[in-house]
Amino acid sequence: MSAGTLVLPPELRARLRALRLRPRLASGASGIGQHASRSRGAGLEFAQYRAYEPGDELRQIDWKLYARSDRFFVRESERESPITVWLLLDATASAGQSDRGAPARSRLDHMRMLAACVCELALQQGDHFGLLTVTGDGLQLVPAAQGARQRDRVHLQLRALQPRGGWPARDTLRPLWERVRPGDLLLAIGDGFDDAGIVLLEQLASARREVLLLQVLTADERDFPFDAGHRFRDPETGEELLGDGAAIRADYLQRFTAAHTALHLRLQASGIASTTGWLDQPVDQPLQALFGRGGGA
Structure with missing residues (x-):
């Protein structure tokens, strides 16, 4: 295994063998026989x-x-597989967040491993796959290809990623439209908090790209385990809020649940399948939800 390869534990590989990337639009639109x-x-x-x-x-x-x-x-x-699989990673500054209980493992670390799982699925199916990463600097691209060498190229790019900046200007993402073709399967991985990013997914879906969102959130965002005085900081804007965790917990949890539900309903209305994975859960949990038996994809 090359130095650039992200190592998937044996038990994780075993679970992935039961999964299949099952596109809905691509198989219906292109039929069988596009890519052996x-x-x-x-x-x-x-x-x-x-x-x-x-x-x-x-x-x-x-x-x-x-x-x-x-x-x-x-x-x-x-x-015969008619699909090309694209990974779209949101590596803006919020990807650097981690849980208080596991500060050494960031959201981006979790996203890297999730992306590596998708690469493994595409590899075992013989499909083409490529990587698109979004940071405050714009878009980085690994063109779609097949095989183990392509997996290593994607892994090298994933390892080199550093979270930075906010969602970039729309013009910087133009190469994405040149690469992701109608009928392709695009799996977006990120926190789903950037409205411009959600608009992009909606536009891709309306342009006959099959789009899925694998939302990755921290356990702290879900549980809000803060008490006493705490300084909350937006990693992308730098804005800060000083508040008493215990006093604002109930209001936060209500707002978070409402926003989380509204996002997935919004995506559903655009024909975008979505699910949420948490940093304290197995990394392949979103893939099991979408591509396991009874999954929604």
Whole structure:
């Protein structure tokens, strides 16, 4: 494994094997046959057998072969994938936030690992995938491609990211429209707090790009565990508010819940699937919600 690779723990890799990137618009609009790929168990034509590994779906096991050999084998299939997967990361200054209980792990660290999980899913399906990162300086791009070397290129860019600035001017994001084509699958990863970023997702969805939001929030934002006097600072604007945590907790939690619900209803109205992951939960939780059995994507 190269120095630029983000290491996914074995138990996380096992959980990812049960997931499939299942685009809705791309498969309906483009049909089958746009990009040849190898998919683990989601195919149309039989390709080969391999030994069963924890995390494989039971329906993929060849039970007749098990009866003859007394060993578990999984049927791998070959399918045609019509999608290119794009990751859009919000690496503005708020991505540097962390929880009081785990100050060494930032929102961006969590987002990096979540993006690495998506790369692994695209890689195991043989799909093209690319990376778009947004900071206060504008847009950075890793063009879409296939294979393990592409994964390493994306990982290197993810490792180099530093959170900074606020959401950039719209003109700086113009290359995004040149790269993300109608029918592509775009997974946005960020806190979802920048209204300009949400408007961008709505515009992409209305222009026949399939868009999903993987919202990443801190446990502190969810639970507001502050008491006594506390200085709250907006990392992007620098604005500060001095308040008594215990006194404002109830009002904050009510406002936060209302804003969180309103955001996801707004996205739903634009046909954008969304879910929220928290820094104190498994990094793949949003992917399980969207792409696991019964997921909404």
